[in-house]
Amino acid sequence: MKIKEVIVVEGRDDTTAIQRALDADTIETNGSAIGESVLARIALAKERRGVIILTDPDYPGERIRRIVSDRVPGCKHAFLPKHAAISKNGDDLGVENATPDAIRAALTSVQEITEEAPAHILWEDLHAAGLVAGPHAKQRRDRLGEELSIGYANGKQLLKRLHMFQIKPEEFREALILVLKEEQQHD
Template sequence: MRIKEMIVVEGRDDTTAIQRAVDADTIETNGSAIGKAVLARIALAKERRGVIILTDPDYPGERIRRIVSQHVPGCKHAFLPKHEAISKKGDDLGVENATPEAIRQALLTVQEEAEEAPALILWEDLHAAGLISGEHARRRREQIGDKLSIGYANGKQLLKRLHMFQIQPEEFREALISVLKEEQ
């Protein structure tokens, strides 16, 4: 599987994992202290080939995703579910731990950021769905993120991603129903 876009990853081990899964070029941020030169390379890559951001499903990975998105708007986003990125020992979370199949699946479900998305799903909708507070909220948000291929997020970020990726209310409802059925 050949990927036309450049894939933004955190480090060398992520590049190795990507290249085991697909034929693609990567840009490594070398952690969350992303320099201006790296951001300039990402901007050039986006202009010439397009960019897909695939970072670890943890706080530092989300921080890198936000920094790159702010400096280089219009990037595509691929998300690995946490359970696909955990090491065999269970002590490390990262792209480098994912199987080639999990990486290919994440890249097949790439989400494009929309320029101006109307607010179709409201904060109240998330609250009513039990995604903001309550004993199951965190797990439900994680499952919703997996089903919609937008990754795990806290409540505020989930709402932002639903808008950013223009998730339609019907699509959201179907994912929520599926999550609630799995709880039974």
């Protein structure tokens, strides 16, 4: 599988994992201290080939994603679910731990930000669905983010991502129904 876009990752181990999974070029941010020269290379890559951001599913990874997105608008986003990015011994979370299949799946489910009218999903919808409060809120957000390929987020970030990725209310409802059915089966 060959990816046309350049994939933005955090470090060298992530590049190695990507190259085990498919044929792609990467730009490494070298962590969250992203230099101006790296941002300039990402902007050039976005202009010439397009960019997909694939960072670790943790706070530093999300911070890097925000920095790059703010400075280089129009990037595409790929998300690995946390369970696919945990090391075998469970002490590390990152792209470098993902299997080639998990990386290919994340890149196949790339989300593109559009400039259309914002989605009509409201904070009240998240609250009513038990996504911002209650005993299962965190697990529901995690599974919903996985199902919609937008990654894990806290309540405020979830609403922002639903709007940013133009998730339609129907898509939201369908994914939520699936998540709630799974939850009932496990109870």
